[in-house]
Amino acid sequence: MALQLGDTVPNFTQDSTEGVINFYDWAGDSWVVLFSHPKDFTPVCTTELGTVARLKPEFDKRNAKVIALSVDDSDSHRSWVGDIEETQKATMNYPILADPDRKVSDLYGMIHPNANNTLTVRSVFIIDPQKKLRLTFTYPASTGRNxxxxxxxxxxxxxxxxxxxxTPADWKDGGDCVVVPSIPTEEAKxxxxxxxxxxxxxLRLTPQPNK
Structure with missing residues (x-):
């Protein structure tokens, strides 16, 4: 059964570049961005991991932890980290989960057999502090994420x-927001x-309320 929005995501314990991680314990009361990679030493993934390392202060501001996953083992990951840091001019500052047994990949539905039956697709899971799945993106292996x-x-x-x-189309932090339909206009005012x-x-608009 595929994970759906609002589901409680499954816990797991798995090795990583920062040692063994129990996912729930590691996540704590933070938001989490879990993003998967087809395999180690792949070009698009190398750019993605470096980009996230550079953006980590932005995730920190939002109380969001980032964690990557690839189906190779931790020794392979650690070798790959050297390439990432060299080519992307970024210091790896978050863990990469090892998943050689495909345990996490299967739990989270990261392998799409019609795309490739051995490699994880580029999945993104945004998980809230209650361990609820709030958003998923799935990209093909050929397309890097934004x-x-x-x-x-x-x-x-x-x-x-x-x-x-x-939030309306193309909204960015600081932009006008949409009043939810359940609130009558007079009450909204x-x-x-x-x-x-x-x-x-x-369709009622209001300036972002927390700015």
Whole structure:
């Protein structure tokens, strides 16, 4: 059964470049971005891992931990880290899970047989502090991920969890938000003192409430 949004993600204990990790214990009360890679020493993955290392302060600001996974073992991962740091001019500052037994790949549905029956696809799982799956992306092995988009999604999830708003197309932190349909306009005007613009009765905009 594939993981679906809102599901509690499964726990696991697996080796990594930073030692054995029990996922729930490691995650603690943080958000988590778990992202998988087809295998070690692959070119697109090398650029992705370096990009995330450089962006780690941005994830830290959002109380989000990052953790990668590849189906090779930890010794292979550690050798690969040297290449990543050399070519991407970045210091690896987060763990890469080993998954030679495909335990995590199978738990999280990372192997898509019609794409490749041995390698994980480029999956992204955003998991909240309650261990609920909040978002998934799945990319083909040939396409590198946009990690600015992943940060944008975390911003949206954290905002909309705490305020009665949704975020429109192409929203970025600081942009106007959509008032959720369940709130009547007159009530919304009280709730959002920065103002409510009624474009249509079902489409009301308000400045981002936590800015």
């Amino acid at each position: 990690f600015d988009e992943i940060l944008r999604v975390i911003d949206s999830l954290q905002l909309t969890d705490n305020y009665s708003v949704a 009280q709730k959002f003192p920065k103002g409510v613009t009624e474009v249509k009765p079902y």
